[in-house]
Amino acid sequence: MKVFLTAIILAFTGGALFVNLGSIPDSFLLSHTASRFYREAVVTETGALNTVSAILYDFRAFDSLGESTVIFATVSGIVLLLSRKTLPVSSAGLSLIVKRTFGILTPFVFLLSVYIILHGHLSPGGGFQGGVLLAVITIIFCIIYGSSFDLSRYPPQRKTLIETTGALLFLGVGIIGIALTGSFLGNPSAWRGVPGTLPSAGSIVPINLGVGLKVGAGLAIIFYSMIQKTLKRQ
């Protein structure tokens, strides 16, 4: 009976959502108000070709600052709960074949993440996606080589330093925006360059770099403090 009622409620909710979303006319979505402004003004106002990146890190950069604050709070909470002063005695990692394969593969993962971060204003991607790829390198180290390898190469203190550097870079670009344009996180027109080239789009590139470092180091800290005592028993 309970399952039946739940099914009925779910079916009604799904139907209502479907009808509501279907009844929005297409012309309303693309041709009026803010979306038309974004489509027309994104190249002239910011110099970025990737509209999503321009909205995230220029028009709505303050929201992105809030999101990175959320990540900072999450990392602080998880580290507070999970990390203790224990020596991580991890497994010896996987077999030699896997280790050698990922020894060849991991630099290219790093290269791809740096490419995604630095080309955030030109091609799909940006600071967040590239930063998560940076965190994947820590996952590879922890699982394939054992978490003591990750501790010896990139200790948590260095990860914390990288994360703080990213956050300060973001805030610093915002304060430079106050000095040059008069508004917090404003995009100074002197930095804008030719749209379509790599050193263009003004403050979007340093903000992408800051968000990438912050997200990558933060997620790496989260995963490391979770795996730290998991692998100890093996």
Add this chain to the structure above:
Amino acid sequence: MTLLEAFLLPLLLVIAILVVAFRDLLSSVITLSVFSTVLAIIYIIHQAPDVALAEVVIGSGLMTAVYIAVISKIRTYRQTHKRGEKE
């Protein structure tokens, strides 16, 4: 709706039901990673490569690793708990 989309959307539904239906947590997590991959292909068909990139990297990469770490942590906790009861 293209032919590929007409194939992928019901597949997504089947995978979503499988994720909930599995009793084994590890199978459920791995199926969730497959769900994210199929969803990313649908995002690319709908011309949203930014979201697709985030979905692939986070959904099928990072979250799977985090979930598997948590599952192995739960298993070691249960083993030590049982051992404590026997002794």
